[in-house]
């Protein structure tokens with residue numbers, strides 16, 4: 001294999017053969033192709049794209065670069081949910097225990113927050129003692145024992161993706177649909193799933209803000225899943241404002257626990273239930289949306305979902321007492337109330353500004369090496385369209401020090417706009433995408 005010839009061919013807009021692409025990816029994973037050549041190749045892909053066969057080959061080569069979880073011996077459905085990330089998105093913390101409490105295996109491999117977006121692992125690690133780095137053998141055993149594990153990617157699982165994603169992150173080559181689709185689907189198919197639900201975010205806080213691009217990504221991922229016997233359903237959901245009220249790791253964990261006890265802000269509950277219903281339909285445990293919604297409500301009202309979360313936390317070394325007493329989560333030293341600056345309607349709650357504000361408070365990361373303070377963040381109780389009166393409390397800043405409250409206040413001032421009339425935003429859930437096509441979303445439950 002002569003790597004410069006492959007780079008040149010892609011640069012000139014031509015396709016690589018299956019064998020060429022597979023060998024390039026596997027050789028890079030083994031350390032036989034230097035970063036500078038792979039970076040040049042990825043930039044050529046950024047401009048010239050990959051066709052369908054190349055995207056499938058890339059994903060298969062990534063899968064072949066490491067080991068897989070193997071649950072083929074389990075006689076139950078194995079379903080996961082993947083979100084494209086955003087601000088305030090804590091649905092995984094509810095869905096994993098909720099769906100597992102209904103008898104479905106949920107082997108959930110998640111990521112950390114980076115830039116303005118949060119990450120499930122950071123929210124879980126807000127729970128004292130919770131361990132997210134587990135071996136593949138430990139993860140397999142826990143899924144066999146209690147039906148769910150909430151863990152980070154290991155060195156053995158899809159190492160080619162780990163290396164390529166880190167390189168893409170530093171060479172401005174992340175936002176390429178076939179690369180994103182192959183990257184995510186390689187990790188999801190390595191979980192030995194029988195079904196996958198995608199939460200594709202649209203709007204200013206998403207890293208693919210336009211709905212058309214989100215739909216394209218959904219279709220690419222659905223095609224990759226179907227080609228490997230894993231049915232995939234995608235919902236397009238709004239990320240032009242944070243999801244729910246809490247933004248910041250421990251605050252979000254608390255809000256997720258509130259929902260497991262039957263509470264939670266309406267938008268967070270609606271998106272979580274919509275994704276959960278798709279998981280239950282894919283698993284075959286429920287036959288209709290109505291049945292799926294009523295099963296989830298029953299598992300929450302009966303306490304099984306909260307108990308399953310306690311079981312998962314205890315199995316992963318954490319303080320399961322947080323589920324009945326959220327004051328055991330890390331608490332910020334200082335709080336400051338933020339009031340509406342004028343009478344009118346909320347026209348904007350900009351998620352990127354809130355995400356960057358969390359970083360400024362010490363609760364997020366700019367590089368993977370940064371450490372996070374789980375206690376800090378915001379609780380924002382208004383949404384675009386809400387009517388407010390000047391001086392009405394609309395948010396709270398949680399900070400380590402009194403001096404940082406001012407950073408939080410300035411963030412909210414920049415992120416939240418009040419105008420004379422309500423503004424149009426993204427629909428909370430706009431589309432449902434399956435292998436059969438795209439439909440407008442219909443609410444149930």
Ligand code: URA
Nearest residue numbers: 165179180181183184
């Ligand atoms: N998340 C991933 O895991 N991979 C991508 O390419 C983008 C987001």
